[in-house]
Amino acid sequence: MTFFLDQLLNGLSLGALYALIAVGYTVVYGIIQLINFAHGEIFMIGAFGALSTWIVLSWVTGGSTAWWNLPLMLVGGMLVAVLTAVVMERFAYRPLRNAPRLAPLITAIGISIFLQEFVRLFYGRIPGFPDAKSAIPFPQIEFFTGDAVNVGGLLIHRGNFFVVGALGVCWAFLWWFVNKTGTGRAMQAVSQDPDTSRLMGIDVDRIIVIAFAVGAALAAVAGLASGLRYGNIDFKMGFLAGLKAFTAAVLGGIGNINGAVVGGLTLGVVEAMATSFIPGQFGGPAWKDVWAFVLLILILVFRPQGLVGAKVVDRA
Amino acid sequence: MRIPTIFTPALQKRYHTVGRVLALAGGLLFAASAYLPWAYSGDALDDMSYLGGPSTLQFLGMFLGLILAFCAAMGWIEPWADARKLFPPLLRISKRAGWTRGAKATGIGVLVYIGIVLIAITLELGGLVTVEWGGWVALVAALAGFVGSRLLTAGRQPSLERARTAPWVDIVAIALVLLAGLMLAAYALNQVDGGTFVVILAFAGVLTAFLLRSGIGGWLSAVSRRHRTVLVFSAFAVAFLFPFTQNGSDANMSIATQVLIFAATAVGLNIVVGLAGLLDLGYIAFLGAGAFTAATMSQSAFATIGWKPPFIVVMLIAGLVSATLGLIIGSPTLRVSGDYLAIVTLAFGEIFRITMSNLDGSDGPDLVHGSSGIPAIPNLNLFGFDFGAVHVVAGIPLGRFSNYFFLMLLIMAVIVLVFTRLNHSRIGRGWVAIREDEKAAEAMGVNVFGLKLLAFAGGAFLAGLAGAVKAHVDQSVTPDQYIFLESAFLLAAVVLGGMGTVMGVVLGAALLKLVPEKLRFVNEYRMLLFGLLMVIMMRVRPEGMIPNQRRVLEFHADDEDLVDEIEEDLPYEFAEEGS
Numbered sequence: 001m002t003f004f005l006d007q008l009l010n011g012l013s014l015g016a017l018y019a020l021i022a023v024g025y026t027v028v029y030g031i032i033q034l035i036n037f038a039h040g041e042i043f044m045i046g047a048f049g050a051l052s053t054w055i056v057l058s059w060v061t062g063g064s065t066a067w068w069n070l071p072l073m074l075v076g077g078m079l080v081a082v083l084t085a086v087v088m089e090r091f092a093y094r095p096l097r098n099a100p101r102l103a104p105l106i107t108a109i110g111i112s113i114f115l116q117e118f119v120r121l122f123y124g125r126i127p128g129f130p131d132a133k134s135a136i137p138f139p140q141i142e143f144f145t146g147d148a149v150n151v152g153g154l155l156i157h158r159g160n161f162f163v164v165g166a167l168g169v170c171w172a173f174l175w176w177f178v179n180k181t182g183t184g185r186a187m188q189a190v191s192q193d194p195d196t197s198r199l200m201g202i203d204v205d206r207i208i209v210i211a212f213a214v215g216a217a218l219a220a221v222a223g224l225a226s227g228l229r230y231g232n233i234d235f236k237m238g239f240l241a242g243l244k245a246f247t248a249a250v251l252g253g254i255g256n257i258n259g260a261v262v263g264g265l266t267l268g269v270v271e272a273m274a275t276s277f278i279p280g281q282f283g284g285p286a287w288k289d290v291w292a293f294v295l296l297i298l299i300l301v302f303r304p305q306g307l308v309g310a311k312v313v314d315r316a
Numbered sequence: 317m318r319i320p321t322i323f324t325p326a327l328q329k330r331y332h333t334v335g336r337v338l339a340l341a342g343g344l345l346f347a348a349s350a351y352l353p354w355a356y357s358g359d360a361l362d363d364m365s366y367l368g369g370p371s372t373l374q375f376l377g378m379f380l381g382l383i384l385a386f387c388a389a390m391g392w393i394e395p396w397a398d399a400r401k402l403f404p405p406l407l408r409i410s411k412r413a414g415w416t417r418g419a420k421a422t423g424i425g426v427l428v429y430i431g432i433v434l435i436a437i438t439l440e441l442g443g444l445v446t447v448e449w450g451g452w453v454a455l456v457a458a459l460a461g462f463v464g465s466r467l468l469t470a471g472r473q474p475s476l477e478r479a480r481t482a483p484w485v486d487i488v489a490i491a492l493v494l495l496a497g498l499m500l501a502a503y504a505l506n507q508v509d510g511g512t513f514v515v516i517l518a519f520a521g522v523l524t525a526f527l528l529r530s531g532i533g534g535w536l537s538a539v540s541r542r543h544r545t546v547l548v549f550s551a552f553a554v555a556f557l558f559p560f561t562q563n564g565s566d567a568n569m570s571i572a573t574q575v576l577i578f579a580a581t582a583v584g585l586n587i588v589v590g591l592a593g594l595l596d597l598g599y600i601a602f603l604g605a606g607a608f609t610a611a612t613m614s615q616s617a618f619a620t621i622g623w624k625p626p627f628i629v630v631m632l633i634a635g636l637v638s639a640t641l642g643l644i645i646g647s648p649t650l651r652v653s654g655d656y657l658a659i660v661t662l663a664f665g666e667i668f669r670i671t672m673s674n675l676d677g678s679d680g681p682d683l684v685h686g687s688s689g690i691p692a693i694p695n696l697n698l699f700g701f702d703f704g705a706v707h708v709v710a711g712i713p714l715g716r717f718s719n720y721f722f723l724m725l726l727i728m729a730v731i732v733l734v735f736t737r738l739n740h741s742r743i744g745r746g747w748v749a750i751r752e753d754e755k756a757a758e759a760m761g762v763n764v765f766g767l768k769l770l771a772f773a774g775g776a777f778l779a780g781l782a783g784a785v786k787a788h789v790d791q792s793v794t795p796d797q798y799i800f801l802e803s804a805f806l807l808a809a810v811v812l813g814g815m816g817t818v819m820g821v822v823l824g825a826a827l828l829k830l831v832p833e834k835l836r837f838v839n840e841y842r843m844l845l846f847g848l849l850m851v852i853m854m855r856v857r858p859e860g861m862i863p864n865q866r867r868v869l870e871f872h873a874d875d876e877d878l879v880d881e882i883e884e885d886l887p888y889e890f891a892e893e894g895s
Contacts, residue, residue, distance in 0.1 A: 035655045092851050101654055102595060103854045106811055109597075109804050110850030117844035239800070243666070246659065286674045293663035300656050301648045 005154055007272045013160035015268020016167040017229070020222035021245030022252070022260035023174065024215025030191045030255035031211045032097070037108030038088060039219060040242015041115040042081050046220025047233045048119060048132070049080030054139045055129060065141050070224075073141075077220035084115070085216035086209055094205070112239070120235040135234040138227035159229035166221050167261070174214075174257055183210060191255070240289070244271075247296040253306025262308050270295060323466040335467025336388050339419055342461025343385030346426055349457055350378035352450025355437045361512050364437070365448065372503070373433065373512065376519045377454070380426050383526055384461050387419035391468070409481070414474030418530025423465025425522030426458040432518045436511035474531020478538075486539040490547055493536065498554045502561040505568045505830075517831075548732065555725055559718040560710070569717035571830065576724035577786050579825035582809040583731050583818060584778035589807065590815035591744060592771035593751025594649060595658040597803055598665020602776040604798035605641050606634040606783020608672060611690040611793040612683065620683050620690075627696050631784040638780025639773040641668075646772030649765070665803055672795040689794030696723075696788050720789050727785065731778050732818050738774070739816075747771060801843070808850055 021043050028036045053076025054069055061069075092111055096104045124131035148155040178184035189197040190207045198204050226241070227233045244267065252263025274291040275284060299306065328335070354364040354374065362371040370378060390410065397407055434451055438444055504516040527533035540547045562568055585599045612621045613630045625633075645664045652660055675683040684690060695702065695716065706715050738744045746767045749757035758764045787793050805828060813824025832842040 035659070092855075095855050099854070099858060102589075102593070103858050105595060105655060105658060106807065107851050107854045109807070110847045110854070112847070113801070113804060113843055114847030114851065117841075117847060121841065121844060243662070247663075250656075250659070287670070290667050290670050290674075293667050296663050297648065297660050300660050301651050304652065304656060 002153055003276070007276045008269060009154065009156060009160065011269035011272030012265055013157070013163045013229070013268070014272060015248070015265035016163040017222050017225055017241075017264075018245045018248040018267050019167055019261045019264025020163075020170060020218050020225065021241060022249040022264045023170070023218045023257060025246050025249040026252075026254055026257055026260040027187075027211045027215045028208075029249070030257075031187060032194075032208055034093065034104050035108065035246070036093075036212075036215070037105060037242070038111040038115060039215060040238035040240075040245065041112050042085050042088075042216045042238070043219040043223050043226075043241055043245075044119065044233070044235060044238030045084050045115065045223070046077040046081035046216070047138075047223030047227050047237065048077075048123060048235075049220060050074065050077030050224040050227060051136065051138060051233060052076065052080070052126075052129065058139075059128070063139075065139055067141060067143055069139070070141050074221065074224055077224050078217045081216040081220035081223070082213045085212045089209055089212045094208075112242075116235050116238065123235075132235050135232040137232045138230070140231070141228065157229070159225070162228055163222075163225040166225055170218055170221060171261055174218075177214070178257065183207070187211060244292055247292060247299075250296065250304075251299050251306055253308045256306070256308050259306050259308035263306065266307065267292060267295065325469070328467055328469045331467045332469050335464045336391055338460050338464025339388035339423060339468065340385050340464070342457045342459070342464055343381045343383070343388060343422075343426070345457035346381030346430075346454055346461060347378040347385065348381075349450055349454035350374040350381070352453055353448040354433065354451035354454060355441065356446040356448050357441060361433065361436055361440070361509065361515060364433075364451075367450075373515050373519075376516070377426070377429055377433070380422060380429055380519070380522055380526075381457070381461070384419060384422040384426055384465065387415045387422060387526075387530065388465065388468075390415035409476070412474060412476045412478070412531065414472060414476075414529060414531045416468050416470065416472075417474065418526050418532075419465045419468060421525040421529035422522065423462045425525055427462045429515070429518050429522055430454050430458045432515055436515060440509075440511055474529075474534060476531035476535035476538075481535075481539070483543075486543055487546055489536065489539055490543060490550060494550050494554045498558065498561070502558065505571070506562075548736075552725065552729055556722070559714055559721055560712050562718075566715035566717045569715065569721050573717050573721045573724055573789055575826050575829045576721065576728055577782050577789065578806070578809065578829050579822045580724065580728050580731050580782040581779045582806050582813075582821045582825045583728075583735055584775040584782070585806050586810050586816065586818070586821045587735065587738070587747075587775040587778075588771050589810055590817070590821070591739065591747040591751065592768060593747075594768060594771060595655075595661070595807075596645075596772075596775075597658050597662035597800070597807065598645070598668065599661070599775070599779065599806055600798045600800075600802040601645075601665045601668035602638040602642060602779035603783040603786065603802075604668060604672065604793075604795070605638045605776075606780030607787040607790075607793045607797075608684055608690075608783075609634040609637045609780070610784035610787040611693055614690075614693045614787065620685075627698055627784075627788075631781055634784035635777040635780035638783065639777040642772040642774075642776025643769060645776075646769045649768045649772070662800065662803075665798075665800060669795050669798055669800075672798070684793070684795075687795055689792055690787075691792040693787055693791050693793070696720075698723075717789075720785065724782075724785060727781055731781075734774075734778070735818055743767065743770065805846070808846055811850065812853055 021039065024039045024042065025036060028034055028039070050073040053073045056076075057069060057072060058064070088111055092107050093104060096107060119132050123129055124133065130136050143158065148157050149161075150156075176184075178187060186197065186202045186207050187210065189200065189202060190204055194204050197207075222241075223233070226237065245264065248264035248267045249260045250263070251267055252259025252261065254260075271288050271292050275288045278284075278287070278291070350370040351368050351374075353367050355361070357365055362373055364371050364374055390413075394407070394410060394415075397403060430451075434447055434455060437447055437451065500516065500520060504513055507513050507516070524533070527536065558572065559569055581599070581603050584602070585596060588594050588596045588599070610630050613624060613633070615624060645661055648660050649657060672684055673687040676685055676687065701719075706713050708714070746757065746762045749760065749762050750764055750767060754764060790797075809824040809828050810821055811824075812827070813822070814820025828846070
């Protein structure tokens with residue numbers, strides 16, 4: 001039983017990570033029906049942004065890992081991720097807004113490769129920064145790393161507190177932002193009908209940029225969380241995480257923010273359970289990605305609107 | 317992002333005579349400067365340091381200069397000849413060509429050409445001082461030619477594609493173009509120096525730009541439409557001759573064989589993406605399935621299947637295994653389309669790769685030895701012909717890779733045949749109909765699901781064949797050869813080359829494989845550049861380098877002039893295909 005609960009918690013924290021990234025897919029898809037394939041790379045860049053902030057800070061503090069580093073790293077990661085996402089939207093996606101569906105998808109793959117390679121080749125060339133061609137150890141911030149905490153017989157990895165807490169805060173913020181602010185309501189309007197929204201005086205281009213920025217900010221939170229959880233980051237981390245997060249978004253119903261959270265948590269739990277409880281040779285960590293992808297395919301084929309359900313869109 | 321117009325029409329109207337003189341003089345001077353030394357020492361590019369003895373690259377530059385001068389001069393020659401009624405048949409053809417547009421393209425071209433040459437010299441010898449005075453003369457000439465050609469008023473729209481020429485002229489033209497292509501390719505491949513390779517690429521680019529802008533390109537494509545069979549046969553003849561230009565060296569043949577394998581797979585992908593419009597992001601899995609099947613049934617000591625049938629049988633089985641996988645991957649298309657399909661295929665590709673690395677005995681049955689794969693796959697031996705040995709034909713030794721090159725050429729021929737026949741058949745039209753409007757196609761009685769499955773299975777079968785050969789060429793098969801990036805590469809070849817055309821895809825595949833092989837200094841940055849290239853290509857020319865005419869329409873539906881232009885051409889194409 002303890003083992004089961006351990007795995008459940010493990011799955012939930014993994015799922016919270018997926019959920020944070022999945023929101024980015026879902027917000028953008030909800031508004032312009034674009035699968036922003038490069039979103040996983042934004043997550044990676046968020047992690048590198050947070051790391052860079054810490055490195056710059058450490059020149060002054062001499063490598064302090066006190067808790068107050070964390071909010072600064074978060075802000076740094078968010079700034080870099082949001083900036084990348086906004087530039088990407090402006091120069092790669094916006095010119096293609098009325099192009100056939102194939103064009104933005106291919107562009108997204110191009111951006112994805114470009115960003116990965118850019119980080120791999122040039123990150124280490126900045127004076128004082130480590131070489132990014134292999135994994136870089138992530139700073140171990142006090143309280144959020146270290147020995148697992150024993151809660152009633154359950155061992156909880158400390159990084160998990162951060163992920164789950166961050167997801168809670170971000171979810172509450174998103175709910176407030178989308179439902180209570182003018183900009184959030186404008187986003188809802190654009191996702192329902194961009195043309196009418198424009199007639200009502202909404203600056204659709206601005207709303208789209210905001211959607212990209214919100215997604216990128218949350219991806220940066222996930223990037224930081226991932227660094228704390230796994231203890232290192234590398235330039236390839238965005239591909240698989242992005243794919244999993246997309247699975248999560250689809251699982252919950254793409255275009256639906258609550259769906260992304262539900263989908264992320266579900267996927268995390270399924271993955272953890274499949275790793276631990278599928279007997280024989282096809283269980284274990286070697287096959288967990290396969291089970292996640294099988295789930296993705298099954299959902300896409302049999303319930304494309306997802307678990308929570310989303311606005312039905314023609315995906316042709 | 318709009319480039320501001322410096323050379324406004326008003327300016328062009330006032331100074332077009334000056335422009336013509338400048339362009340003519342610049343072109344002639346540029347051509348003449350080939351006889352001057354461009355570089356301080358012979359170590360840069362090919363030896364450009366002699367006075368009076370142009371190197372090959374300088375000859376190529378001279379050629380471009382002469383084209384510029386000729387195009388500029390045609391603005392005077394034409395009315396002069398017209399007034400005297402000289403050579404009426406030639407004049408009629410000349411009047412259909414867009415000489416001024418050609419001059420403008422070449423004007424930019426010579427500037428780019430000399431720019432790249434000078435940069436290469438500077439980089440290779442270290443510093444601008446290493447450029448000799450002849451190089452500066454050439455630069456000034458190119459600048460004059462550029463400014464001059466910009467000052468010309470926009471010329472007439474070329475209509476050479478409608479010129480009626482005698483069949484023998486057409487066929488000679490095809491032969492000449494292909495022969496020139498072969499010579500250029502053979503020459504470029506034999507360069508060890510990266511700079512020289514770039515300069516040759518630049519030359520080819522400028523020449524292509526000139527041909528397209530002046531309308532000669534349009535004429536050539538009309539000619540190739542008229543004589544498609546001749547073109548295809550001579551293209552294969554040229555490819556067949558290629559190993560004989562290598563003097564027994566196998567280094568380039570190894571690249572050429574890889575290009576052919578890559579191209580064959582890309583043509584298969586082209587069926588799925590280019591014709592049927594189904595985006596497949598896991599296509600490399602089919603190549604992998606073919607390779608793994610062939611490897612497990614090969615004579616390798618590490619092969620896990622005891623049954624060792626002859627290679628022809630293995631190849632067919634590899635194709636069938638891939639096709640079966642294609643059917644499985646294609647079956648969700650009944651319910652999934654568009655972006656979702658792309659993700660499903662991507663997931664399948666990843667599942668394939670992970671599964672292959674897990675079949676190692678500890679995480680699954682030991683079928684392919686997991687991530688270490690199956691090594692030591694022996695060379696093929698078909699009907700007593702040993703692919704590993706060197707065969708001497710007409711005094712020229714042909715090594716191991718040449719043998720595989722011929723085999724791949726044969727397979728490529730079959731694939732191209734299948735592709736073109738399908739494309740022009742009821743099935744191909746069905747695919748295009750599905751791509752353009754699935755619902756309308758279904759309403760018209762097209763069997764949408766069946767055709768989609770056929771596209772997946774057919775494309776996968778071709779990739780499986782290529783994979784079976786690849787296993788023997790590479791001599792080992794490992795799962796990490798079949799990662800997502802390779803799928804992205806294949807897609808890039810299809811997209812860059814031009815969706816829906818064989819020529820475009822082969823060209824795209826050749827460029828994607830060749831450039832990193834030849835440019836070692838680019839190798840480190842190649843992925844970065846490809847990512848960037850894909851983004852730029854989608855913005856600037858989403859239909860690819862050699863696009864399918866109908867495809868162009870899809871990407872530029874709001875450009876009305878272009879739509880009219882293409883629609884005028886289309887019935888002609890239909891008539892050609894139907895006959």
